Structure formats: structure tokens, C-alpha cells
Amino acid sequence: MSRIISRSFLQGCAEKNLLDSLKYQPIISAMQRALILFFTGTGNTWFLADSITKELRKRGFKADMIALERSGGLDPDTFELLGIGFPVYSGCFPYNIWRFVRDLKNVHGKPAFVFSTKAQATPGSEALLARLLARKGYRVLSARSFIAPSNETLLLGPEDISKPEVLKKLERVKNEVPGFVEDMFAGNGVIEKDNTFMLLSSLVSGLAFYLNTGYLTNLKVTDKCSRCGLCEEICPAGNIGSSLTRPRFRNRCLVCERCVNFCPQRSIVHPVTFVRTSIRYRAPGYRPPLLRKATR
Numbered sequence: 001m002s003r004i005i006s007r008s009f010l011q012g013c014a015e016k017n018l019l020d021s022l023k024y025q026p027i028i029s030a031m032q033r034a035l036i037l038f039f040t041g042t043g044n045t046w047f048l049a050d051s052i053t054k055e056l057r058k059r060g061f062k063a064d065m066i067a068l069e070r071s072g073g074l075d076p077d078t079f080e081l082l083g084i085g086f087p088v089y090s091g092c093f094p095y096n097i098w099r100f101v102r103d104l105k106n107v108h109g110k111p112a113f114v115f116s117t118k119a120q121a122t123p124g125s126e127a128l129l130a131r132l133l134a135r136k137g138y139r140v141l142s143a144r145s146f147i148a149p150s151n152e153t154l155l156l157g158p159e160d161i162s163k164p165e166v167l168k169k170l171e172r173v174k175n176e177v178p179g180f181v182e183d184m185f186a187g188n189g190v191i192e193k194d195n196t197f198m199l200l201s202s203l204v205s206g207l208a209f210y211l212n213t214g215y216l217t218n219l220k221v222t223d224k225c226s227r228c229g230l231c232e233e234i235c236p237a238g239n240i241g242s243s244l245t246r247p248r249f250r251n252r253c254l255v256c257e258r259c260v261n262f263c264p265q266r267s268i269v270h271p272v273t274f275v276r277t278s279i280r281y282r283a284p285g286y287r288p289p290l291l292r293k294a295t296r
């Protein structure tokens, strides 16, 4: 991972204003099919991806959304515009997003954009992903974050979605989408915080997180577990296995928080967290797919 990221990153920095020079080229008018690919743990990024997809459809695109669960590669001939969205984890993008972009086929100037949801202003990951996409030959029109409720952060913990001020954050996300799309097509899209310091800080905090996620991946199941099997069905990483007694966790957790927040018994817990709370977060309307049933 580090070899590919550092090569992209260093070359990206050396080619000064690479993205700037690309983003002011006129946007091709024949764009018809848009693919909005996203990852979500608890639904915020799904909510944003859905708002962007609807906005693109309003503007005449044939826009489709695909959730990056346990899916495979992508054929670049099936779309003219690619959007990639993710929740920010420790100032960076999730590991599966990096793996997905690493495996993308090279293209020549195909337009793309990046969007993320996060709880606080931790910058850099959007620009970092934009640079990785640019290395694959994508013309990145815009890369920006949207502040959404926290599903789990060191300082905030999970926020209570029944509180009007928390719900309002999602409304704000939705209200910002038309302007985001408008700016992008008007050639005024921005690559947020695209500077060496922010790129480095995203890279370093992302690497530190993925090398040592123990304090969050060390999930435990309490006695309240009813052995319903839902956590195993919805885990996007296939990290939860059946056991005669309780679910067992393997060692490929993405730290998406889905199992913690959707367990009907609230019986999955982090033994060590800085913010101890009984609150569970999920974006209204979001239902994770039942992945194990789908692949049987």
C-alpha cells in the first residue's frame, strides 16, 4: 500500500498543479452515464451518494449508485462520469476504497469526482484520493467533504440522531448537493485542501490508523446477544463468523461500525473507547444489505 501511495503522492506533488491544470479544461458535453460508487458503514455516505445521484438525474444523467461491499472490479466503458464517496476514518479513506482505486483500469481523461462524509474538519483525504485517481488517468472535477453526524470519533463518539441538531447536519448535507454539482459542471469544482501538508497528514494518520486499529477492531459480544445472525449478514468485510455460542470476529475489520450500530440487542461493544456511550448511530432510512444471503 505504502509503495503505491507514496509513488502517486510524490509524483503528484512534483507535477505541480497537475489537478489544477486538468480541472479547468472544458467538461465534455456528451456525458450521459454516471456511476456513483460509495462505501458506507452507517448510512451517511449512502445518504449523500443518493442525493448526488438524484441531482445528476435531474440534470439528465442516467445515474446509478453502487455500494462498494464485497464487489469486484469496474469496467470503465460502462460510464462516462465516475463519482467515488467514502466516510473519513482517521483523516483518511477506508482501506477498501484504496484497494478499489488501486485496482481501477487506467483511462484517458475520463471525468471523476470525489466526495466524503466526516464529523469534523479533518482535511486531506479527498485530495489524496483525487491524486490517486489522477494517476489512473481520471480528470478530477471536484473533491470535497460534507460534515455529517459522527458515528464514532474519539472526541464525539456516536451522535444521537433523535436530536434535531444532529438530524439537521444531514439536511445540510442534502442542501449542499445542488451547489456541489453545479460548481463541478461550471468548471468551478475544487480539490479541497490540495496541498502537501494536508496530503501528508492524511497519509500519515491513515497509515497509523490501519497499522494499529486494535482499539476499535477489538470488538466484543455481550450476554445480550440473541444469536440472530444479523451482524454476520451485514458485515462488508466478511469479518464475522458463526459460532455455536456467539459471533466470532476475524482480523479483517474495516472499522465501519455497522455491526455495532445495527445489532438489535446492542450487544456488540468496543471494550476500549475514549467516549463510552450507549448511543447507536444510523442514518435514517439506511438498511445495510444482507450480504451473506445474497452470495449463498
Ligand SMILES: Cc1cc2nc3c(=O)[nH]c(=O)nc-3n(C[C@H](O)[C@H](O)[C@H](O)COP(=O)(O)O)c2cc1C
Binding pocket: 039, 040, 041, 042, 043, 044, 045, 046, 086, 087, 088, 089, 090, 091, 092, 117, 118, 119, 120, 121, 122, 148, 149, 150, 151, 152, 153, 216, 255, 256, 257, 283
Ligand atoms: C473508525 C472511524 C474513524 C473516524 N475518523 C474520523 C475522522 O478522522 N474525522 C472525522 O471527521 N470523522 C471521523 N469519523 C466519523 C465518520 O467519518 C462520519 O460519521 C461518517 O459520516 C460516517 O459515514 P457512514 O455513515 O457513511 O459510515 C470516523 C468514524 C469511524 C467509524
Ligand code: SF4
Binding pocket: 221, 224, 225, 226, 227, 228, 229, 230, 231, 232, 247, 262, 263, 264, 265, 266, 267, 268
Ligand atoms: S446482531 Fe447482535 S444479537 Fe444478532 S448475532 Fe450479532 S451480536 Fe448477536
Ligand code: SF4
Binding pocket: 234, 235, 236, 237, 238, 239, 240, 249, 252, 253, 254, 255, 256, 257, 258, 259, 260
Ligand atoms: S466487524 Fe463490524 S465494524 Fe468490522 S467491518 Fe464488520 S461490520 Fe464493520
